[in-house]
Every structure is written in C-alpha cells, then in structure tokens.
Amino acid sequence: MSGIGPIVIVARLTLREAFRRRLLWALAGLTALIVVLTWWGFSRVAEASPITGPVQMLGVSQVMVMLAFMFSFVLAMTAVFAGSPAIGPEIESGLLLAILARPIRRSEVLLGRWLGLAVVLVAYALVAGYLEIAAVALATGYVPTDPLTPPIYLAGEALILLTLAIVLSTRIASVAGGAMAVVAYGLAWMAGVLGGVGEAFNSDVLRGAGFVARLILPSDVMWRGCAGALTPTEDILTAGGMANASLYKFSPFSGTTPSLEWLLWCAVWIVGALAIGILLLRRREL
C-alpha cells in the first residue's frame, strides 16, 4: 500500500524538525543533567553506607525503580506531546495540503511522522536509560539483575503512547488528543496496579479488569517489564527483609517480565492502531 521512499522523506523531515526546533537538544541536555545528578546522589549514598549487603542493595534497587518510573513518566509525556500535534494541526494550518498534492499517500505521511518521532523517542529512551544504569553502577557498584532490557521496555512503552497520540491526532485537536492520551496512560497504569492487587489477593474481578485494560492499552505491560528487570532477585528480597517476596512483586513499583504473548500483543497493537490511524486519516476531509 505504501512506498518506503515517501515514508523516509517524511520521517527525515520530522527528524530535522525535532533537531531544528531544539527538541533533541532539550532531551540531550535534560538527560545529561539527570545522569550527573543520579551519579552524584548515588555516590553520596554509597559514601554514607557502602553497598555491600542485601539491605543496601534493596535500597538502591528501590530508588532505581523510582527513578525508572519517573523516567517512564517523562518519556510517556514526551511521546504524547510529540505525537498529538503530528497530524491534526498540520491539516488545519494547510501545511499538509501542499504535501499531499504531491505523489504521496496519506498513509505514507502518517507512517513517516510516526517513524521520525519513533526514532527520536527510542534513541532517547535507550541512551538515557543505559546512561542512568551506568551512572548508578559507577557510583555504587550495584548492577540490576537484567541491566540490558529496562531501557528497551521503556522505549516500547514510549512507542505505544506515541502511536496512541498520533492515531488520536488524525481526528482530534492536539490539546484534546494529548489530554486523552495522558489520561489513558494514567488509567492503564492504575489498571496494572489493580491487576497486581488482584493477583496478590487472588481476585478474579481485579485480575480480569487489569487484563482487559492491558489489551486496550498495553503500555503498562512495558512498564511492568522494566520494573521487573530492575527488581532484585528473590534472594536479595528475602535477605533484605521482604518477608513475602512474591507479594512485593505486585506493588505499584514492581513487575515481572512480560510473557512472549504479551510482547507480541504490544507489537500487534501498534500495527493495528497505525492501521486504524491510516483509515481515519484517509477518511478525513482536508
């Protein structure tokens, strides 16, 4: 249905815009600041109490999860605010009229916008995520159980929210679309928490609600994956005083590695949502 050439043209245009409008510089600057602050903060912690035993390790891991949650939130907001003005305002301002009169399909414009912003978000998530993990390791010597996957999960979460924001932007004004995506993100996280509570207390209703919410918007699957990868091993949890390690795993700031089925669903969800976005854009009157 779509050619690669026009998609790449639009993706490159989107990247140039992000660069020219200083989005990339802003993200790079903030990342550098946060990494330095993280290193400084953890260095002070390690100075006060060397990270040698399970209690300290548990403490560091908890702060790391909190950091990751903050980063996940920032990344989600960046994805929403980058994605929600991607299509609608360009139609309303007339910017897309001149472009779409060229030999390019609407689907190619949408996919190009998505690809360009996806590159920015994934690069930001990976670079900032690994730098954070490295800063903590450098300052404290603590390395999470699975240090490679958390930034990948966060990048996945950003892609899901970017997709949602872009799909909404084909029909809904950017402010309203952005607000809807933020609320949806918050609800998905809350549903994940409730689902976890359902698991812990064996409540089918809560478990089911969490499951349905994840189907509708699977961003929380990715966050739980990230948190799970940062959670210490059961030995450390138990030795660190978490009497019921399995219960801990269902707290709002923890998680488990998602199953392959859930990861596949995330990919299917992104593809399906983009297809819906293309359909909505094709039917929109310019």
Place this chain on the structure above:
Amino acid sequence: MTGGAASAGAVEATAIETRELRKEFGRIVALAGLTMTVPRGEVFGFLGPNGAGKTTAVKLLLGLSRPTSGAGHVLGGPLGDVAARRRVGYLPELFRYQGWMTAREVLALHCELARLPRTEWAPEIDAALELVDLVDRADGRTQTFSKGMQQRLGLAVALLGRPDLVVLDEPTSALDPVGRQDVRRLIGSLRDRGTTVFLNSHLLTEVERVCDRVAIVDHGRVVAELRMDELTQERGVRLRVTGPDGAVREVAAGYGPTRADGDWLVVDGIADADVPQLVAALVARGGAIHAVVPAHQSLEERFMSLLGVAPEEEGPEPASTGRGTGA
C-alpha cells in the same frame, strides 16, 4: 515530468475532464454535479461566488478529497492518481509552509516529494526563486515571511519541475497590485511554454486579463463556459438619449436589435465605426444625446447576469464620464 505539454500531452488533448462530480458533506451539497473540460495548454478560469464549490472542486481534482459520486481525469489519470500528481503543481488557497525551514529548504523538500532527479534540484530552485522574486530571501526562515512572500513561495513551489498542469487557488489573495501584475505575467509565461493553468479566483478583472476560457460555477454546477475572445468580440453601444421615443427607436433599429436597460437604450451588434453615424441620425431626428458608451459585455456583467444578479441602476458610470459623447 519536465517535458511540458508538448511531450507528455501528446496523448491526451484534455488536461482536466470531470463528469457529474458530486461532493456532499453530510447534508450539505458542496458540488452538485460538476461537468467540465479543460483543454491542454490553456489558462482556464474557474469562477464563482463564495460557497459555489470552487475549492472543493480543486481538492477533488488533486485527490485531496474523494467525490461522493461522479468521475474525472487529470492529465490522463483518474482523480487522485499518484503518477499524475507528479506532473501537477498546486498553490492551495490556505497556504502555509514549515516555518522552521528556509524558502530554499521548502523548495528542496518539494523537489524531493515531486521525485525530481537530485541533479535538477538546484537549477529548479534557483529558477523558481527568480520567477517569484524571492532570491534575496531564499535563505530566510519562512516564519519571518509576510503573507505576500509566503504566497510567492507557494507559487514557486507550484512551479517546480515545470509541471504540465498548475492549479492556482486564489493565487493573488495576499499580494499587492505589483505582485498581482507579476502573477499575471507569470501565468502568461506558463501559457507560452504550453502549461495548462487552472486558475480558481473570484477576482473577475484578473481572470478576464489572463484566461483563455472560463467556467462559471454556482451552487456546485457549471452554469456557463465561455471563451474570453468570444466575450470581447461582442459588439454594441449604450446610449442615454431623450427625444421622440418612436423616432429614436426607429432610427436605432436600423443599426441592430435594440432594447431598453433602465434609462439606457442598448443597440446590440453595431460596429464601433458605425456609432458616429447612428448618433448623427438620432440628432437629425430630434434626439438629444446625453451619453454614448461601448457596450462590450464585461466578464463581470456576464457573471452577474448568469448568477441572476440585477445590474446596477446607474449603468456603467466610470465609462460614461470618460468616453461618453454629450449632445
């Protein structure tokens, strides 16, 4: 894509052809059945009052909107055909370009989107900037441009790659009189090189000056299609004359069909050279001549009459003071 009408247009004699093109937005009928033919190499004016469906028609032609029913062809391809769009340049009525880009970068983007070979970009961009007189601001960001400069940039974008068909939707809406004159000159040069120009405008004098043919649309339908040279070849004279009514009518009827238009007597079909003779004959029969005005129907008059708008009571005032013959 750069060959102009001579090479690409040999196959098809028409640049645009539509049959009963209809567009509805819910209950609103924007186009009720547009049927028209635009021959290749002509400057075609598309006229109509506000809300007649002009911009909707343009969007349908360019594939920016889908018709509810009906069909059409542009440069041999069906409406919205991607391949045909390579040979079309378009200036939208609502023009805006990426504010963070320079004029040169906007043009380079459109060279890429139009799939022009990269080696042609630089000469194409320079030529387009030259044509619209934007060379000095080529490296300025478009967000610093005035509306008129943005419209010039839009024209440059539309002219990239020497398209076979250029669609201009109100191309002078933001331009000053000098800019409008430049656009008329530009349209003339496009015609000279065989490019078809589809000019959507409500500025009748502008259309009258540059177009070979016009279609007048109202309520989403073409109510008339006429050649401009036919319009200007029409002859006649308007006289404000008092005196014995029967005698005046009798004399005038000897020179062509007559009719009354308010206080004016109109004699259709009379050659300009015969007017002094008519005036002399009227005076000889006791008529008093207050004004004599050539009665070539202007596009505006034709437009008004087709839309059923009554002509102004006073007649063509500016002409009567300048060109009338008192008695």
